[in-house]
Amino acid sequence: MFQTSSALHRNVHSQVTDRVGSSIVRGEIGVGEALPPEMQICQMMDVSRTVVREAMRTLTGKGLIESRPKSGTRVRPPEQWNQLDPDVLRWHLETADIDRYLAKLFQLRTAVEPGAAALAAIHAGEEDIARIRAGCDGMDAATTNEAFVAADIAFHQSIYFATRNEFFWPIAQMFEITLRQSFTIAAPGSHRPRALIEHRAVLDAIAAGDAEAAREATVVLLTHSADDLVRIRGREFEMPRSTPRR
């Protein structure tokens, strides 16, 4: 329990937060179960109670736990966790196998991104479009694989920000976390030229303010991307596809 994680933080309470949070996400504590009392955690990790309590506050804020005097601190059901919180995501990534995670992320993208692109076409300002275009150009100019993936991610992030709807932003944030853990989110290499064309199509539709075109271009982009993922990483990346009209 509370196995030391690999991340090195400057703050002690971040480390404690990491170890406890990771344990919870890993499922070592079990929903509804109680954590050890604060004092016991202090001894286990050899830190002061201040630190443990601040870690607990952080976890409470993320919806992972719930504390009451006397009864102790209990793990809340996962439906109530802030599953899109960067830390929670990271803890998931440490434990769950990466393919399952990427498949779920891709499911979310498939559901959201076409609609987001449509909204972006309506609400994007000059700066938003410039950012999206910068992503395209970055993909174009990329020599290394890392640079290509980074530009790719920046492109998609910019679309979410361009909706001008803050509820889409946390989804954009997810990409960063994922990026740091693996460079394999996209499946570049063989299909770069086609991918570039399809990205430009999305950009052009958004720049033109054509919501429906942006939606459908994004569907095409994601569909082909899913095909690549299925080919490279396996069938769990198959998505329910809404056949785009032509």
Place this chain on the structure above:
Amino acid sequence: MFQTSSALHRNVHSQVTDRVGSSIVRGEIGVGEALPPEMQICQMMDVSRTVVREAMRTLTGKGLIESRPKSGTRVRPPEQWNQLDPDVLRWHLETADIDRYLAKLFQLRTAVEPGAAALAAIHAGEEDIARIRAGCDGMDAATTNEAFVAADIAFHQSIYFATRNEFFWPIAQMFEITLRQSFTIAAPGSHRPRALIEHRAVLDAIAAGDAEAAREATVVLLTHSADDLVRIRGREFEMPRSTPRR
């Protein structure tokens, strides 16, 4: 600054979290600006530093602020806030006018829910379908307006949970927060019969495991819902619509 909020909590640090968090979301502090030093906040609110620090940890965990020795505690850019966090949502709801908020929420639903329903059709288990059906039945049996809306919300929440993809769950959570603040999320009354039929259509498609039917039934449902909202509350509820095929 740090105006007292209306919510009554049992914990002192929750109150401090509320006041500071609310101030930040309200925009009283300004992105990049520094908060007053901890000791000063202690005096302002007449609490111990322990409490203030635990409140700060909570806010840090939600991505609102960032602390460094000597330089102080600064407000992070809103793109990095956990915008789907229940508390952040609540603070937004306190300040922003409710129509803008509901419109953005509806934009998100319009983008996500069709895809979520498609996924639910594939992954839902018996319990999931039972929950969705319970939502339908609840709408059917509802006598009061509150009961109808509550059942409606339960129905839609169940769809997100039925995806079996935890990244969709935070969106379901949003409905709870919104429900507590206003019963007007749906626009019931005149169109109850039609709404009920459309909800059943979604349920049937999911129960039948037909992803495409579930998607299109949801699009129809949301489109009509948006029409009602536009009629009742105004044009800001107009959505980019993906004309469903027939």
Place this chain on the structure above:
DNA sequence: CATGCTTCGTTTTGTCATACATTATGACAA
């Protein structure tokens, strides 16, 4: 003389230790 670098002091957050308040649980007794 002006400019850049180093050093050091000060401010603010980070951590520790201790004491006490508050509250809900669970056992005991009426």
Place this chain on the structure above:
DNA sequence: TTGTCATAATGTATGACAAAACGAAGCATG
């Protein structure tokens, strides 16, 4: 069965010190 109370856990307060980073003063150098 119900009410009361001891108890164990979290909640709050206080005071002290550590660490880090910004800024100013001083030093060396052009």
